[in-house]
Amino acid sequence: MVMSLYQAMVAYVLLLWFVEVCMGMPDPRQRDMLMRQEVSRQTGGRVILTAAEQRLDAYLHRLKQQEMSAAQFPPAVHFFKAKPLIQSSPVFSLLRKMPKGGALHIHHSSLVSVEWLVKNVTYRPHCYICFTWDNSVRFLFSSRQPFPRWDCFYWQLLETLRAKMGDCTDFDNSLIQNLTLFTEDPDTAYPSQDIVWEKFEKAFISAAGLITHAPVLKDYFYRGLEELHQDNVMYLELRSGLSRTYELDGTIHDKIWSLKTFQEATKQFVADHPDFLGARIIITAHRALSVSEVKAAVKEAIQMQRDFPDVVAGFDLVGREDSGRTLWYFREALSLPADLGVTLPYFFHAGETDEEGTDVDQNILDALLFNTTRIGHGYALAHHPLAKELSRKKNVAVEVCPISNQVLKLILDLRNHPAAVLMSEGHPLVISSDDPSLFGTTGLSYDFYQAFVGIGGLKANLGTLKELAINSIRYSSLPPHLKETGLAMWQNKWDVFISDFL
Known part of the structure; x- marks a missing residue:
């Protein structure tokens, strides 16, 4: 109530x-x-808890008090150092069991753990590797040794390379290191936003040759849904540019093939796991593109949504905001659906910056002017009182990704995250994980922990968690009847969660 x-x-x-x-x-x-x-x-402040929920809430409160008084408080420490502390946390253990609803902000290339990519995909036949001049790696599946190219002069068959090594543990760990940002000393490794973003983008490029191999893609999607399901997540909205995929003989499939593969993998997963609600895609284009290229991408997204209305949720622009072009720069392209008299929902990244007062900082307001359905990150929203008021009035939820914001050096101590203000005001929020594989996580539990213990502080309670989970269905792109179905499914899971605690 x-x-x-x-x-x-x-x-x-x-x-x-x-x-x-x-x-x-x-x-x-x-x-x-x-x-x-x-x-x-505050978020969850008007949620009336049952007697059973009050007992769990009191227990959670005691656990949180203990963790906040510990010598090392995980949300105040860089996540890479805090991860072992979080894994040993009783609060985290409970959050892993909690039904968290949907993940509404995850990118395609970081959906699946890098351990699976390395220990499963790179062990498949015909997988070649190349070590680049800038200490990165590239992968390619091919029926014969690939030809040299500008960034890769020599390709080696991984099967042959591993056979020469015997014990491949260190080698595989080095591959994992190339596909993730995780490091034991993040402060030294990433002294600035520019350096961490450079490694961030390199990791995406390194993984591309594995993920875009056609026989891998369906397994990749299925595995991603499996990892979410294991973390008690029941729905996904995946941001994807739907890269073209390739076969062993070099045959190239178009984006529609990738979209159909996602649809088939989702249908198969739901058939195998009836307690999973489903998955949809938000089509993306990169901020580095020209206006004409984004205009073409918007037209393509309109057609895809027309042809696959149950799968395509809408459109977004991705890439680093601080170095990318602004939403206003693309205003002609983004006005195209209205000019054509069609509806294409937008889910804009906006405010993923700490550069207050810049043109990039205005993306928050421009996203709202273009009627965005949700705001991705919205880190800068607290500095824009008018935009904050407008987003609340329009019921536009902010997709908060705490670990991503910390790892990409927008903030050091998550207790100072701007979302703390939004949470205290009851602003519409959902919690997501952005690029989990690059941060060494899966699912949503780690981000829920950081939001609940760090951003929410001692005031955040079980009602907060309950509202955040419900929000992930309420503010999803699902049509009303499927939202009702999803909320009923989530409530059943929640009741079992409370019952199991008792």
Whole structure:
């Protein structure tokens, strides 16, 4: 149950009256009412918990108090150093079991753990590797040794290379290192945003030759859904540029082939796991493209959504905001659906920056002007009171990805994350993981932990978690009848979760 609007208004009027008449020593009753009013405004603050949920909430509160008083508080430490601490956390253990709803902000190239890519995909026949001049790697499946190219002068068959080594543990670990940002000393390895983003983009390029091999792609999608399901996530909206895929003989498949492969993998997974709701794709184009190229991408997305309405959710622009072109730069291309009289939902990345006052910083407002359905990251939203008010009025949820923001050096201590303000105000929020494989995670549990313990602080309670999970279905791109189905499925899982705790 949630407090009605009328009840909230009455409470607010009473609050103002109490504050106005207060003179001298404040009345403890007034203080209690103020505190209750403030708590009621936060995310989950108006969720009324059952007796069983209250017991779990009290238990979680005690656990959180213990972790916040520990010598090392995980959200205040870089995630790569905090990960072992989080894994040993009783709060994290509970969050892994909790039904988290949907993952609404994950990128295609980082959907699946790099361990699976290295220990499964690179062990398949005909997989070649090349070590580039800039200390990176490339992979390619081919029926014969690939020809040299500008970034790869010599290709080696991995099967042959491993046969010469005997024990391949160190070698495989080095491949994993090339496909992830994870390092034991992140402060030394990544002293600036430019350096961490350079490694970030290199990792995507390195993985591309594995993921875009046609026989791998369906397994890749299925495995990604499996890893989400294992983390008690029941729905996915995947951002993907739908790269062309290739066969062993060099045959190239178009984007429609990739889209159909995603559709088939999802159908198969739902058939195998009836408690999984499904998955959709948000078509993406890169910010480095020209206006004409983005215009072509928007036209393509319109056609794909027309042909695959159950699969294609909408469109987004991706890539680093600080070095990419702004939404306003692409205004002609982004106005195309309206000019054509068609609907193409937008899910814009906006405000993934700490450069306040720049043209990039204005992406937040421009995203809202272009009627974005959700805001990806929205890190800068707290600096834009008008945009914040408009997004709340339009009921536009912010996709908060705490670990991504920290690893990509927007913030050091997650207790200071701007989403803390949004959460305290009850702004529409969902929690997601952005690029989990690059950060050494799977699913949503790690990001839920950072949001619940770090960003939410001691005030965040079971009602907060409950509302965040429900939001992931409520603010999804699903049509109303499937949202109802999804919420019913989630509620059943939630009831079992509470029952198992008792």
